Amino acid sequence: MKQAPKHPVRLERQGTIALIVIENPPVNALGVAVRRGIAAALNAAVAHDKTDAIVIAANGRTFPAGADIREFDMAAQEPSLGQLFDLIENAPKPVVAAIHGTALGGGLELAMAAHYRIASSDARMGLPEIHLGLLPGAGGTQRLPRLIGAELAFDMMMSGNQLSAGICAEIGLIDSVTSGDLRSEAVAYARTLTEVRPTALNRTHLMDGGDYMATVAARRAQVKADLGAGALAPLKIVDCVEAALLLPMDAGLQLERAAFEDCLASRESAGLRHAFFAERRAAKFPEAADAKPAKVERIAIVGGGTMGSGIAIAGLQSGFAVTLVEQGESGVNAALEQIGAFYERSIAKGRLSEAQGAAALTHLQLTNKLDTLGEADLIIEAIGEDFDLKASILAEIGAVAKPDAVIATNTSYLDLSALAAATGRPANTIGLHFFAPAQVNKLVEVGVHDAASAQAVMTGVGFAKAMGKTPVRARVHKGFGSGYIGNAILEAYRLAADIMLEDGATPAQIDGAMRSFGFPLGPYQIADMSGLDIAYARRQSKPRDPDVRYVEIADKMVEQGWLGQKTRRGYYIYAEGQRTGVPNGDVLKMISEHRAHKGITARKFSDRDIRDRILLAIVNAGARLLGEGVAARPSDIDTVMVHGFGYPRSRGGPMMDADATTPSIIASRLSVLAPEEPSLWAAAPVLTMLAQERQKFADLN
Numbered sequence: 159m160k161q162a163p164k165h166p167v168r169l170e171r172q173g174t175i176a177l178i179v180i181e182n183p184p185v186n187a188l189g190v191a192v193r194r195g196i197a198a199a200l201n202a203a204v205a206h207d208k209t210d211a212i213v214i215a216a217n218g219r220t221f222p223a224g225a226d227i228r229e230f231d232m233a234a235q236e237p238s239l240g241q242l243f244d245l246i247e248n249a250p251k252p253v254v255a256a257i258h259g260t261a262l263g264g265g266l267e268l269a270m271a272a273h274y275r276i277a278s279s280d281a282r283m284g285l286p287e288i289h290l291g292l293l294p295g296a297g298g299t300q301r302l303p304r305l306i307g308a309e310l311a312f313d314m315m316m317s318g319n320q321l322s323a324g325i326c327a328e329i330g331l332i333d334s335v336t337s338g339d340l341r342s343e344a345v346a347y348a349r350t351l352t353e354v355r356p357t358a359l360n361r362t363h364l365m366d367g368g369d370y371m372a373t374v375a376a377r378r379a380q381v382k383a384d385l386g387a388g389a390l391a392p393l394k395i396v397d398c399v400e401a402a403l404l405l406p407m408d409a410g411l412q413l414e415r416a417a418f419e420d421c422l423a424s425r426e427s428a429g430l431r432h433a434f435f436a437e438r439r440a441a442k443f444p445e446a447a448d449a450k451p452a453k454v455e456r457i458a459i460v461g462g463g464t465m466g467s468g469i470a471i472a473g474l475q476s477g478f479a480v481t482l483v484e485q486g487e488s489g490v491n492a493a494l495e496q497i498g499a500f501y502e503r504s505i506a507k508g509r510l511s512e513a514q515g516a517a518a519l520t521h522l523q524l525t526n527k528l529d530t531l532g533e534a535d536l537i538i539e540a541i542g543e544d545f546d547l548k549a550s551i552l553a554e555i556g557a558v559a560k561p562d563a564v565i566a567t568n569t570s571y572l573d574l575s576a577l578a579a580a581t582g583r584p585a586n587t588i589g590l591h592f593f594a595p596a597q598v599n600k601l602v603e604v605g606v607h608d609a610a611s612a613q614a615v616m617t618g619v620g621f622a623k624a625m626g627k628t629p630v631r632a633r634v635h636k637g638f639g640s641g642y643i644g645n646a647i648l649e650a651y652r653l654a655a656d657i658m659l660e661d662g663a664t665p666a667q668i669d670g671a672m673r674s675f676g677f678p679l680g681p682y683q684i685a686d687m688s689g690l691d692i693a694y695a696r697r698q699s700k701p702r703d704p705d706v707r708y709v710e711i712a713d714k715m716v717e718q719g720w721l722g723q724k725t726r727r728g729y730y731i732y733a734e735g736q737r738t739g740v741p742n743g744d745v746l747k748m749i750s751e752h753r754a755h756k757g758i759t760a761r762k763f764s765d766r767d768i769r770d771r772i773l774l775a776i777v778n779a780g781a782r783l784l785g786e787g788v789a790a791r792p793s794d795i796d797t798v799m800v801h802g803f804g805y806p807r808s809r810g811g812p813m814m815d816a817d818a819t820t821p822s823i824i825a826s827r828l829s830v831l832a833p834e835e836p837s838l839w840a841a842a843p844v845l846t847m848l849a850q851e852r853q854k855f856a857d858l859n
């Protein structure tokens with residue numbers, strides 16, 4: 159972790175203007191030293207009789223991006239942000255906030271406590287606390303409605319979205335926008351101010367009720383309908399805005415403080431904050447000590463199916479020049495159609511202008527010639543999961559790529575070391591496993607094998623980051639065959655579910671139990687969506703392990719041609735064009751015949767049994783991957799499960815959940831299930847070690 163500077167706030171003078179400069183890299187978070195520094199500088203500036211006005215600005219990449227989230231788990235230290243902002247608001251001389259970068263959360267609340275706000279034209283502002291299960295807790299819920307009205311304030315706080323400086327000026331959140339030098343413009347602006355702004359932020363209540371109260375009631379009903387009773391922060395935001403409308407400022411601030419504390423103490427906020435730091439920790443690779451990412455300007459993708467086209471779109475959207483290689487004219491046309499459809503949808507939905515869409519497409523080169531790859535800095539092979547085919551294409555890529563190009567395969571479970579060897583330049587070859595839809599999903603598993611160079615790995619990491627993705631390191635292990643982190647865990651998840659299916663549960667019951675835990679879809683809905691033939695091919699390609707129970711139900715379905723949504727028949731039956739189905743009675747019949755054939759008497763599983771068995775299998779598989787060195791840290795597994803498989807983000811991830819239960823309780827619950835299927839539930843050595851040492855997974859992060 160970077161060491162915070164000892165004196166993160168400086169007081170400078172430009173004639174009669176006092177300039178308070180915050181410097182607390184990387185994002186000028188408002189930790190205790192910064193709060194104390196600003197308070198001291200402000201007092202000194204006010205006390206100086208030559209001070210006419212005060213400017214608060216920040217060095218580095220941004221105006222403060224919020225409170226220091228790391229301090230939320232520590233004892234509170236004064237001054238609090240609330241106390242500091244009172245000091246600023248009550249200053250007897252005009253205070254101007256000079257905003258650049260991203261003024262977020264407490265950073266924007268600081269700006270709102272100032273009397274005037276000026277921003278660089280490329281600055282952005284937002285209150286993203288809701289993404290951390292929190293609400294703006296340093297006056298934001300009271301000051302924002304007073305500045306821009308309740309409706310817009312709701313929109314900003316409920317979405318957590320960032321707004322551009324131009325829009326902020328239009329809605330009255332800031333006073334001035336400049337495309338010149340912000341610091342000197344802010345000082346010039348301050349010179350024009352002769353008084354503390356007669357406060358727009360009246361200390362009395364904001365409105366007389368009427369329409370606004372109807373807005374509050376509608377928002378409260380909406381939150382309850384959308385999110386249910388579990389959505390603490392959104393409901394508390396409604397309470398706080400209601401307070402801004404009805405109560406004097408001081409009472410509103412008090413209510414906001416209590417609401418913030420409630421949110422901070424919630425499991426939901428702990429989970430969301432864990433997820434925030436887990437994503438950033440995941441991107442830290444040990445290879446960074448030995449190499450920096452090489453420059454990547456042109457990427458090439460071989461294979462223009464759903465995955466390849468998705469990666470191409472993600473690349474174009476991030477400003478890379480993209481070459482997409484497909485076989486024959488029909489392959490090229492199909493890829494073009496997919497990519498074109500994405501841009502048409504984005505333009506129709508107003509996410510992109512026509513000009514932006516057209517500009518992105520000028521950077522796309524579609525071809526059926528592999529020899530065009532010679533210009534690419536990074537080449538991603540994204541064809542189907544067929545080892546021989548992949549190996550032969552990778553050999554061709556190795557023959558034409560420029561000497562320092564990095565080659566990546568998008569395989570999710572084939573032997574990465576062998577595929578890397580097939581290129582003829584294993585040191586330059588890595589795995590880059592994207593998750594569908596690749597243009598949306600942020601997760602990329604970076605596959606690392608023994609022969610891969612640090613430079614190739616870091617280039618993959620740099621590329622993933624440049625696309626706004628979260629790279630997670632996954633080391634290839636002995637017997638690699640179930641995939642990196644995500645698919646290996648999915649395999650355990652599926653087996654736990656299939657065993658219950660064979661022993662007495664129905665697909666709909668298992669899916670329902672997992673949805674009620676917070677997964678968006680259950681395992682059989684996902685299987686129907688992905689196509690049963692995909693997993694079938696993977697099962698067929700691997701030797702069967704005699705020590706692992708095998709459930710043939712999915713194989714029998716594939717043999718019947720019931721492949722899921724694509725054939726409108728899978729675990730569910732789908733009406734034309736529908737993505738939600740009704741349980742397939744034929745499958746239920748087949749399952750009960752299958753049980754009779756295997757001599758299994760159906761037994762009952764409660765929803766709780768289902769969740770427990772699956773979650774224990776997931777955690778145990780995660781612990782095994784840690785022991786094998788596939789996953790570098792428990793929080794990486796959490797990141798993969800949240801992004802790759804919809805594990806509820808507000809729970810942080812399975813390893814955080816396991817810590818909440820404690821590894822020793824998990825180990826004893828596993829010992830009850832282990833005799834049924836040791837491959838799933840015999841406690842992994844890492845878990846046993848943590849249980850014995852009374853440690854938590856978090857201790858290994």
Ligand code: 3H9
Nearest residue numbers: 184187223224225226227228262263264286294295296438
């Ligand atoms: C709040 O303000 C509550 C108040 O209303 C009330 C309080 C009473 N604190 O994301 P990056 C670190 S809640 C501490 O990789 P980017 C981050 O961990 C807060 N650390 O860069 C990373 O560290 P490392 C409301 C923070 O350019 C480094 O900075 N604000 C914080 O992709 C770089 O981060 C938010 O929720 C923080 N607040 O994105 C904003 N923020 O180098 C949260 C970042 O050791 N932050 N770090 O890995 C962000 O959304 C992005 O970090 C930001 C930059 C857009 C600013």
